[in-house]
Amino acid sequence: MTTSAMPLLAMALRVEHDIFVVRQRGREVAAAVGLEHQDQVRIATALSEVARDLLRAVGGADVTFAVTADADDGRQHLRIDLAPVGPLPGGRYEPQSGAVARLVDRLDMVVGKGDTVVRMSRRVPVTAQALTPERLAELRAALGESAPGSALDELTAQNQQLIAALDEVRSQRDELAVLNEELAETNRGVMALYNQLTEELEETNRGVVALYGELDEKSAQLRAASESKSRFLANVSHELRAPVTAIIGLGRLLADSSSDPLTAEQARQVGLIRSSAADLLALVNELLDLAKAESGRIEPDWTEVDLRPVFGQLRGTLRALATRPEVELVVEEPPAPAVLRTDEVLLAQVLRNLLHNGLKFTERGEVRLRAERRGDRWQLTVSDTGPGIPAELHERIFEEFYQVPGKTRVGGTGLGLPYARRLVTLLGGTLDLASEPGRGSTFTVSLPVDGA
Ligand code: ADP
16 A cells, blocks of 8 residues: 655656656656666666657656655655556556566556556665655755756767666676686586595495405404314314213222222322313313304203292202302292293203302302393392402403412313303303402393293
8 A cells, every 4th residue: 555645746748759858857856766876777768668658559648756655665665657648548558568567666557536547666775865755845846946958868868878787787797707707616626526535435435345355254264263163172072072981981990899909009099080080071071062052053942941940950959069068059039920931951051050150169158049030031140259250350251261360260171151151142141240359259141031
Protein backbone atom coordinates (compact mmCIF):
# COMPACT_ATOMS: atom_id res chain seq x y z
CA MET A 1 0.00 0.00 0.00
CA THR A 2 1.36 3.40 -0.98
CA THR A 3 0.51 6.52 0.96
CA SER A 4 1.23 10.23 1.12
CA ALA A 5 2.43 11.13 -2.37
CA MET A 6 4.38 14.40 -2.33
CA PRO A 7 4.40 15.92 -5.85
CA LEU A 8 7.64 17.35 -7.17
CA LEU A 9 7.02 18.28 -10.75
CA ALA A 10 4.31 18.01 -13.41
CA MET A 11 4.61 18.42 -17.17
CA ALA A 12 2.76 17.72 -20.35
CA LEU A 13 3.77 15.33 -23.11
CA ARG A 14 2.19 16.29 -26.41
CA VAL A 15 4.74 16.38 -29.24
CA GLU A 16 7.83 14.38 -30.23
CA HIS A 17 10.19 16.93 -28.74
CA ASP A 18 8.53 16.49 -25.32
CA ILE A 19 9.95 12.98 -25.15
CA PHE A 20 13.43 14.47 -24.77
CA VAL A 21 12.20 16.90 -22.18
CA VAL A 22 10.46 14.15 -20.19
CA ARG A 23 13.62 12.09 -20.36
CA GLN A 24 15.80 14.96 -19.26
CA ARG A 25 13.49 15.98 -16.44
CA GLY A 26 13.22 12.39 -15.32
CA ARG A 27 16.99 12.20 -14.95
CA GLU A 28 17.08 15.53 -13.11
CA VAL A 29 14.37 14.48 -10.66
CA ALA A 30 16.04 11.12 -10.10
CA ALA A 31 19.32 12.88 -9.35
CA ALA A 32 17.59 15.39 -7.08
CA VAL A 33 15.98 12.73 -4.88
CA GLY A 34 19.30 10.91 -4.53
CA LEU A 35 19.15 7.95 -6.93
CA GLU A 36 22.55 6.73 -8.07
CA HIS A 37 23.92 7.57 -11.47
CA GLN A 38 22.98 4.28 -13.06
CA ASP A 39 19.47 4.45 -11.63
CA GLN A 40 19.09 7.98 -13.02
CA VAL A 41 19.88 6.63 -16.49
CA ARG A 42 17.54 3.69 -15.99
CA ILE A 43 14.65 5.98 -14.95
CA ALA A 44 15.31 8.37 -17.83
CA THR A 45 15.42 5.51 -20.34
CA ALA A 46 12.26 3.83 -19.04
CA LEU A 47 10.47 7.16 -19.02
CA SER A 48 11.37 8.04 -22.62
CA GLU A 49 10.28 4.59 -23.79
CA VAL A 50 6.88 4.81 -22.06
CA ALA A 51 6.48 8.43 -23.22
CA ARG A 52 7.11 7.41 -26.82
CA ASP A 53 4.61 4.57 -26.54
CA LEU A 54 1.87 6.81 -25.10
CA LEU A 55 2.48 9.63 -27.60
CA ARG A 56 2.06 7.17 -30.46
CA ALA A 57 -0.90 5.36 -28.98
CA VAL A 58 -3.06 8.17 -27.64
CA GLY A 59 -1.28 11.41 -28.55
CA GLY A 60 0.25 12.28 -25.19
CA ALA A 61 0.07 12.16 -21.43
CA ASP A 62 0.34 14.28 -18.32
CA VAL A 63 3.46 13.37 -16.40
CA THR A 64 3.72 13.79 -12.63
CA PHE A 65 6.82 13.18 -10.53
CA ALA A 66 6.29 12.54 -6.83
CA VAL A 67 7.98 11.03 -3.79
CA THR A 68 5.96 8.50 -1.80
CA ALA A 69 6.54 6.76 1.45
CA ASP A 70 5.83 3.06 1.14
CA ALA A 71 3.98 1.67 4.13
CA ASP A 72 5.14 -1.86 3.31
CA ASP A 73 8.87 -1.38 3.47
CA GLY A 74 8.92 2.01 5.20
CA ARG A 75 11.11 3.43 2.43
CA GLN A 76 10.72 6.37 0.08
CA HIS A 77 10.15 5.84 -3.63
CA LEU A 78 10.34 8.07 -6.65
CA ARG A 79 7.00 7.64 -8.43
CA ILE A 80 6.24 8.83 -11.94
CA ASP A 81 2.65 8.76 -13.21
CA LEU A 82 1.88 9.16 -16.90
CA ALA A 83 -1.84 9.85 -17.35
CA PRO A 84 -2.75 9.26 -21.03
CA VAL A 85 -4.72 12.06 -22.70
CA GLY A 86 -7.07 9.57 -24.35
CA PRO A 87 -8.31 6.07 -23.69
CA LEU A 88 -5.64 3.38 -24.25
CA PRO A 89 -6.38 0.87 -27.04
CA GLY A 90 -8.07 -2.10 -25.40
CA GLY A 91 -7.86 -0.24 -22.08
CA ARG A 92 -4.41 -1.72 -21.52
CA TYR A 93 -0.80 -0.64 -21.68
CA GLU A 94 2.02 -2.94 -22.57
CA PRO A 95 5.51 -1.41 -23.15
CA GLN A 96 6.82 -1.93 -26.69
CA SER A 97 10.14 -3.02 -25.30
CA GLY A 98 9.90 -5.83 -22.76
CA ALA A 99 13.17 -4.66 -21.18
CA VAL A 100 11.59 -1.42 -19.91
CA ALA A 101 9.95 -3.06 -16.88
CA ARG A 102 13.33 -4.33 -15.75
CA LEU A 103 14.75 -0.81 -15.54
CA VAL A 104 12.51 0.19 -12.62
CA ASP A 105 11.20 -1.52 -9.47
CA ARG A 106 7.58 -1.42 -10.64
CA LEU A 107 5.82 -0.62 -13.87
CA ASP A 108 2.01 -0.98 -13.63
CA MET A 109 -1.19 0.32 -15.01
CA VAL A 110 -3.19 1.86 -12.19
CA VAL A 111 -6.90 2.41 -12.58
CA GLY A 112 -8.12 5.17 -10.29
CA LYS A 113 -11.39 7.13 -10.05
CA GLY A 114 -12.23 7.39 -13.71
CA ASP A 115 -8.63 7.96 -14.77
CA THR A 116 -6.00 5.45 -15.71
CA VAL A 117 -2.27 6.03 -15.28
CA VAL A 118 0.87 4.21 -16.20
CA ARG A 119 2.95 4.24 -13.04
CA MET A 120 6.60 3.48 -12.52
CA SER A 121 8.57 3.67 -9.31
CA ARG A 122 12.06 3.16 -8.00
CA ARG A 123 13.21 2.95 -4.40
CA VAL A 124 15.33 5.81 -3.05
CA PRO A 125 18.54 4.39 -1.54
CA VAL A 126 18.98 4.64 2.22
CA THR A 127 22.23 6.46 1.67
CA ALA A 128 20.37 9.39 0.04
CA GLN A 129 19.72 12.59 1.96
CA ALA A 130 16.41 12.32 3.87
CA LEU A 131 13.47 13.70 1.84
CA THR A 132 11.72 15.79 4.47
CA PRO A 133 8.80 18.03 3.41
CA GLU A 134 11.22 21.01 3.61
CA ARG A 135 13.77 19.31 1.38
CA LEU A 136 11.03 18.38 -1.08
CA ALA A 137 9.85 21.97 -1.15
CA GLU A 138 13.42 23.03 -1.97
CA LEU A 139 13.69 20.45 -4.73
CA ARG A 140 10.33 21.50 -6.14
CA ALA A 141 11.46 25.10 -6.30
CA ALA A 142 14.82 24.21 -7.88
CA LEU A 143 13.20 21.98 -10.50
CA GLY A 144 10.66 24.67 -11.28
CA GLU A 145 13.46 27.14 -11.97
CA SER A 146 15.68 24.94 -14.12
CA ALA A 147 14.52 25.24 -17.67
CA PRO A 148 14.59 22.11 -19.76
CA GLY A 149 17.33 22.10 -22.39
CA SER A 150 17.01 21.48 -26.09
CA ALA A 151 16.75 18.13 -27.79
CA LEU A 152 20.41 18.52 -28.80
CA ASP A 153 21.42 19.02 -25.16
CA GLU A 154 19.54 15.90 -24.22
CA LEU A 155 21.12 13.98 -27.09
CA THR A 156 24.58 15.09 -25.93
CA ALA A 157 23.76 14.08 -22.37
CA GLN A 158 22.42 10.78 -23.64
CA ASN A 159 25.61 10.17 -25.61
CA GLN A 160 27.74 10.91 -22.60
CA GLN A 161 25.70 8.49 -20.55
CA LEU A 162 26.13 5.89 -23.25
CA ILE A 163 29.89 6.37 -23.27
CA ALA A 164 30.01 6.18 -19.46
CA ALA A 165 27.93 2.99 -19.55
CA LEU A 166 30.23 1.53 -22.23
CA ASP A 167 33.28 2.44 -20.15
CA GLU A 168 31.78 0.76 -17.17
CA VAL A 169 30.97 -2.36 -19.15
CA ARG A 170 34.54 -2.42 -20.48
CA SER A 171 36.08 -2.05 -17.03
CA GLN A 172 33.78 -4.73 -15.70
CA ARG A 173 34.83 -7.00 -18.56
CA ASP A 174 38.49 -6.33 -17.76
CA GLU A 175 37.89 -7.09 -14.10
CA LEU A 176 36.13 -10.28 -15.11
CA ALA A 177 39.08 -11.27 -17.28
CA VAL A 178 41.46 -10.70 -14.36
CA LEU A 179 39.20 -12.71 -12.07
CA ASN A 180 39.00 -15.50 -14.62
CA GLU A 181 42.76 -15.57 -14.90
CA GLU A 182 43.08 -15.73 -11.10
CA LEU A 183 40.50 -18.50 -10.98
CA ALA A 184 42.34 -20.49 -13.63
CA GLU A 185 45.58 -20.00 -11.67
CA THR A 186 43.92 -21.23 -8.44
CA ASN A 187 42.47 -24.18 -10.33
CA ARG A 188 45.88 -25.11 -11.63
CA GLY A 189 47.24 -24.93 -8.06
CA VAL A 190 44.42 -27.06 -6.69
CA MET A 191 44.86 -29.63 -9.45
CA ALA A 192 48.62 -29.82 -8.81
CA LEU A 193 47.99 -30.30 -5.09
CA TYR A 194 45.35 -32.91 -5.79
CA ASN A 195 47.67 -34.82 -8.12
CA GLN A 196 50.45 -34.67 -5.57
CA LEU A 197 48.16 -35.94 -2.80
CA THR A 198 46.85 -38.72 -5.04
CA GLU A 199 50.39 -39.78 -5.81
CA GLU A 200 51.35 -39.74 -2.14
CA LEU A 201 48.25 -41.72 -1.27
CA GLU A 202 49.02 -44.32 -3.92
CA GLU A 203 52.60 -44.52 -2.69
CA THR A 204 51.39 -45.05 0.90
CA ASN A 205 48.88 -47.63 -0.28
CA ARG A 206 51.59 -49.55 -2.08
CA GLY A 207 53.63 -49.48 1.13
CA VAL A 208 50.73 -50.71 3.23
CA VAL A 209 49.94 -53.50 0.78
CA ALA A 210 53.60 -54.60 0.81
CA LEU A 211 53.62 -54.51 4.62
CA TYR A 212 50.51 -56.63 4.79
CA GLY A 213 52.08 -59.12 2.40
CA GLU A 214 55.13 -59.33 4.63
CA LEU A 215 52.95 -59.68 7.70
CA ASP A 216 50.99 -62.54 6.13
CA GLU A 217 54.20 -64.25 5.19
CA LYS A 218 55.59 -63.87 8.73
CA SER A 219 52.31 -65.13 10.24
CA ALA A 220 52.44 -68.19 8.01
CA GLN A 221 56.06 -68.82 9.04
CA LEU A 222 55.13 -68.39 12.69
CA ARG A 223 52.22 -70.78 12.34
CA ALA A 224 54.42 -73.32 10.63
CA ALA A 225 57.08 -72.97 13.37
CA SER A 226 54.49 -73.33 16.12
CA GLU A 227 53.02 -76.40 14.44
CA SER A 228 56.39 -78.07 14.06
CA LYS A 229 57.19 -77.29 17.71
CA SER A 230 53.92 -78.94 18.80
CA ARG A 231 54.59 -81.89 16.52
CA PHE A 232 58.10 -82.24 17.89
CA LEU A 233 56.87 -82.06 21.51
CA ALA A 234 54.14 -84.58 20.84
CA ASN A 235 56.49 -87.01 19.08
CA VAL A 236 59.29 -86.75 21.61
CA SER A 237 57.03 -87.07 24.64
CA HIS A 238 55.17 -89.93 23.03
CA GLU A 239 58.45 -91.72 22.27
CA LEU A 240 59.69 -91.08 25.82
CA ARG A 241 56.61 -92.36 27.55
CA ALA A 242 57.20 -96.05 26.72
CA PRO A 243 60.80 -96.26 27.99
CA VAL A 244 60.01 -94.18 31.10
CA THR A 245 57.05 -96.40 31.91
CA ALA A 246 59.33 -99.41 31.39
CA ILE A 247 61.91 -97.94 33.81
CA ILE A 248 59.22 -97.39 36.43
CA GLY A 249 57.98 -100.97 35.97
CA LEU A 250 61.49 -102.36 36.21
CA GLY A 251 62.20 -100.28 39.31
CA ARG A 252 59.06 -101.62 40.93
CA LEU A 253 60.14 -105.17 40.04
CA LEU A 254 63.60 -104.63 41.49
CA ALA A 255 62.16 -103.26 44.73
CA ASP A 256 59.53 -105.97 44.94
CA SER A 257 59.88 -108.22 47.99
CA SER A 258 59.52 -111.32 45.83
CA SER A 259 62.67 -110.38 43.88
CA ASP A 260 66.20 -110.91 45.07
CA PRO A 261 66.82 -108.81 48.15
CA LEU A 262 68.77 -105.60 47.58
CA THR A 263 71.40 -104.08 49.77
CA ALA A 264 70.36 -100.90 51.57
CA GLU A 265 72.42 -98.81 49.14
CA GLN A 266 70.91 -100.58 46.12
CA ALA A 267 67.42 -100.07 47.53
CA ARG A 268 68.18 -96.30 47.95
CA GLN A 269 69.44 -96.06 44.38
CA VAL A 270 66.47 -97.96 42.95
CA GLY A 271 64.21 -95.62 44.97
CA LEU A 272 65.97 -92.62 43.36
CA ILE A 273 65.58 -94.14 39.91
CA ARG A 274 61.88 -94.73 40.53
CA SER A 275 61.12 -91.24 41.80
CA SER A 276 63.11 -89.60 38.97
CA ALA A 277 61.32 -91.78 36.46
CA ALA A 278 57.96 -90.80 38.02
CA ASP A 279 58.90 -87.07 37.72
CA LEU A 280 59.94 -87.64 34.13
CA LEU A 281 56.68 -89.42 33.34
CA ALA A 282 54.71 -86.52 34.85
CA LEU A 283 56.68 -84.08 32.70
CA VAL A 284 56.23 -86.19 29.59
CA ASN A 285 52.49 -86.43 30.24
CA GLU A 286 52.17 -82.69 30.76
CA LEU A 287 54.17 -82.00 27.60
CA LEU A 288 51.94 -84.34 25.67
CA ASP A 289 48.81 -82.62 27.03
CA LEU A 290 50.14 -79.19 26.13
CA ALA A 291 51.20 -80.28 22.65
CA LYS A 292 47.73 -81.74 22.12
CA ALA A 293 46.02 -78.54 23.30
CA GLU A 294 48.27 -76.37 21.11
CA SER A 295 47.81 -78.43 17.98
CA GLY A 296 44.05 -78.03 18.35
CA ARG A 297 43.56 -81.75 18.71
CA ILE A 298 41.46 -81.35 21.85
CA GLU A 299 37.78 -81.15 20.99
CA PRO A 300 35.71 -79.97 23.97
CA ASP A 301 32.74 -82.15 24.72
CA TRP A 302 30.07 -79.47 25.19
CA THR A 303 27.35 -80.32 27.71
CA GLU A 304 25.25 -78.58 30.33
CA VAL A 305 27.45 -78.78 33.39
CA ASP A 306 26.26 -78.25 36.96
CA LEU A 307 29.09 -76.69 38.93
CA ARG A 308 27.97 -78.09 42.28
CA PRO A 309 28.92 -81.76 41.67
CA VAL A 310 32.15 -80.59 39.98
CA PHE A 311 33.04 -78.57 43.06
CA GLY A 312 32.06 -81.49 45.31
CA GLN A 313 34.39 -83.82 43.48
CA LEU A 314 37.28 -81.33 43.65
CA ARG A 315 36.66 -80.92 47.37
CA GLY A 316 36.99 -84.70 47.82
CA THR A 317 39.99 -85.36 45.62
CA LEU A 318 42.07 -82.36 46.68
CA ARG A 319 41.56 -82.85 50.39
CA ALA A 320 44.18 -85.59 50.14
CA LEU A 321 46.68 -83.02 48.82
CA ALA A 322 45.99 -80.48 51.58
CA THR A 323 48.40 -82.09 53.95
CA ARG A 324 49.57 -78.99 55.84
CA PRO A 325 47.50 -78.47 58.97
CA GLU A 326 48.10 -74.67 58.73
CA VAL A 327 46.39 -74.49 55.32
CA GLU A 328 42.67 -74.90 54.92
CA LEU A 329 41.09 -75.87 51.61
CA VAL A 330 37.73 -74.15 51.22
CA VAL A 331 35.51 -75.06 48.27
CA GLU A 332 32.44 -72.84 48.51
CA GLU A 333 29.05 -74.10 47.40
CA PRO A 334 28.20 -72.36 44.09
CA PRO A 335 24.97 -70.25 44.14
CA ALA A 336 22.11 -72.17 42.48
CA PRO A 337 21.35 -72.58 39.65
CA ALA A 338 25.00 -73.10 38.75
CA VAL A 339 24.74 -74.41 35.22
CA LEU A 340 26.84 -73.56 32.18
CA ARG A 341 27.64 -75.06 28.84
CA THR A 342 31.20 -76.35 28.85
CA ASP A 343 33.42 -79.44 28.94
CA GLU A 344 33.26 -80.84 32.45
CA VAL A 345 36.50 -82.84 32.28
CA LEU A 346 38.59 -79.96 30.89
CA LEU A 347 37.10 -77.47 33.38
CA ALA A 348 37.80 -79.81 36.32
CA GLN A 349 41.36 -80.24 35.02
CA VAL A 350 41.91 -76.46 35.02
CA LEU A 351 40.47 -75.94 38.50
CA ARG A 352 42.40 -78.91 39.90
CA ASN A 353 45.58 -77.44 38.45
CA LEU A 354 44.98 -74.04 40.04
CA LEU A 355 43.95 -75.49 43.40
CA HIS A 356 46.95 -77.78 43.32
CA ASN A 357 49.26 -74.79 42.75
CA GLY A 358 47.59 -72.91 45.59
CA LEU A 359 48.10 -75.82 48.00
CA LYS A 360 51.66 -76.29 46.75
CA PHE A 361 52.76 -72.69 47.28
CA THR A 362 50.75 -71.69 50.38
CA GLU A 363 52.38 -72.31 53.73
CA ARG A 364 49.62 -71.02 55.99
CA GLY A 365 46.13 -69.65 55.69
CA GLU A 366 43.72 -70.95 53.08
CA VAL A 367 43.12 -71.87 49.48
CA ARG A 368 39.61 -71.03 48.37
CA LEU A 369 37.49 -71.88 45.31
CA ARG A 370 34.32 -69.94 44.68
CA ALA A 371 31.91 -69.38 41.81
CA GLU A 372 30.04 -66.18 40.99
CA ARG A 373 27.61 -65.40 38.21
CA ARG A 374 28.34 -62.04 36.47
CA GLY A 375 25.86 -61.29 33.68
CA ASP A 376 26.29 -63.94 31.00
CA ARG A 377 29.52 -65.30 32.47
CA TRP A 378 30.60 -67.48 35.37
CA GLN A 379 33.66 -66.36 37.28
CA LEU A 380 35.49 -69.12 39.07
CA THR A 381 38.20 -67.85 41.39
CA VAL A 382 40.98 -69.76 43.09
CA SER A 383 42.54 -67.54 45.75
CA ASP A 384 45.25 -68.29 48.25
CA THR A 385 47.15 -66.63 51.07
CA GLY A 386 50.49 -67.78 49.62
CA PRO A 387 53.62 -65.80 48.70
CA GLY A 388 52.02 -63.90 45.80
CA ILE A 389 53.61 -63.07 42.45
CA PRO A 390 55.20 -59.72 41.40
CA ALA A 391 53.20 -57.83 38.75
CA GLU A 392 55.98 -58.00 36.14
CA LEU A 393 55.78 -61.83 36.21
CA HIS A 394 52.00 -62.11 35.86
CA GLU A 395 52.26 -62.92 32.16
CA ARG A 396 55.55 -64.81 32.31
CA ILE A 397 54.18 -67.56 34.56
CA PHE A 398 51.85 -68.47 31.68
CA GLU A 399 54.90 -69.18 29.49
CA GLU A 400 56.05 -72.76 29.11
CA PHE A 401 58.62 -73.95 31.69
CA TYR A 402 58.65 -70.60 33.50
CA GLN A 403 58.84 -70.81 37.30
CA VAL A 404 59.22 -67.88 39.66
CA PRO A 405 62.76 -68.02 40.99
CA GLY A 406 63.32 -68.21 44.75
CA LYS A 407 61.82 -70.19 47.57
CA THR A 408 58.49 -70.77 45.82
CA ARG A 409 60.31 -73.27 43.59
CA VAL A 410 58.85 -76.40 45.08
CA GLY A 411 58.95 -78.90 42.25
CA GLY A 412 56.72 -78.96 39.20
CA THR A 413 57.42 -78.43 35.55
CA GLY A 414 56.26 -74.91 34.72
CA LEU A 415 53.77 -76.35 32.24
CA GLY A 416 50.61 -76.34 34.37
CA LEU A 417 49.54 -72.71 33.89
CA PRO A 418 50.21 -72.50 30.12
CA TYR A 419 48.17 -75.69 29.75
CA ALA A 420 45.37 -74.35 31.95
CA ARG A 421 45.18 -71.14 29.92
CA ARG A 422 45.07 -73.13 26.67
CA LEU A 423 42.16 -75.17 27.94
CA VAL A 424 40.25 -72.12 29.20
CA THR A 425 40.75 -70.46 25.79
CA LEU A 426 39.40 -73.61 24.13
CA LEU A 427 36.35 -73.30 26.38
CA GLY A 428 35.81 -69.72 25.15
CA GLY A 429 36.97 -68.10 28.38
CA THR A 430 39.90 -66.24 29.94
CA LEU A 431 42.32 -67.03 32.74
CA ASP A 432 43.76 -64.04 34.60
CA LEU A 433 45.78 -63.39 37.68
CA ALA A 434 45.63 -60.74 40.40
CA SER A 435 48.48 -60.95 42.85
CA GLU A 436 51.05 -59.03 44.88
CA PRO A 437 54.02 -60.40 46.76
CA GLY A 438 53.00 -61.12 50.37
CA ARG A 439 49.27 -60.75 49.65
CA GLY A 440 48.43 -64.06 48.05
CA SER A 441 47.21 -64.78 44.51
CA THR A 442 43.83 -64.93 42.87
CA PHE A 443 43.42 -66.78 39.56
CA THR A 444 40.12 -66.07 37.80
CA VAL A 445 38.60 -68.32 35.16
CA SER A 446 35.85 -66.44 33.33
CA LEU A 447 33.57 -68.58 31.17
CA PRO A 448 30.55 -67.73 29.05
CA VAL A 449 27.35 -69.31 30.28
CA ASP A 450 26.45 -70.49 26.75
CA GLY A 451 29.86 -71.92 25.90
CA ALA A 452 32.30 -70.75 23.21
P1 ADP B 1 54.51 -75.47 38.21
O1 ADP B 1 53.50 -75.26 39.27
O2 ADP B 1 54.55 -76.88 37.70
O3 ADP B 1 55.84 -74.93 38.52
P2 ADP B 1 52.85 -73.70 36.74
O4 ADP B 1 52.83 -73.36 35.31
O5 ADP B 1 51.62 -74.25 37.34
O6 ADP B 1 54.06 -74.68 36.93
O7 ADP B 1 53.27 -72.43 37.55
C1 ADP B 1 54.37 -71.65 37.11
C2 ADP B 1 54.96 -70.89 38.26
O8 ADP B 1 54.04 -69.88 38.70
C3 ADP B 1 55.21 -71.70 39.47
O9 ADP B 1 56.45 -72.37 39.39
C4 ADP B 1 55.21 -70.66 40.57
O10 ADP B 1 56.47 -70.02 40.60
C5 ADP B 1 54.20 -69.68 40.10
N1 ADP B 1 52.87 -69.93 40.73
C6 ADP B 1 51.83 -70.61 40.22
N2 ADP B 1 50.77 -70.60 41.06
C7 ADP B 1 51.16 -69.90 42.14
C8 ADP B 1 50.53 -69.55 43.38
N3 ADP B 1 49.28 -69.92 43.65
N4 ADP B 1 51.24 -68.80 44.26
C9 ADP B 1 52.49 -68.43 43.98
N5 ADP B 1 53.14 -68.74 42.86
C10 ADP B 1 52.50 -69.47 41.94
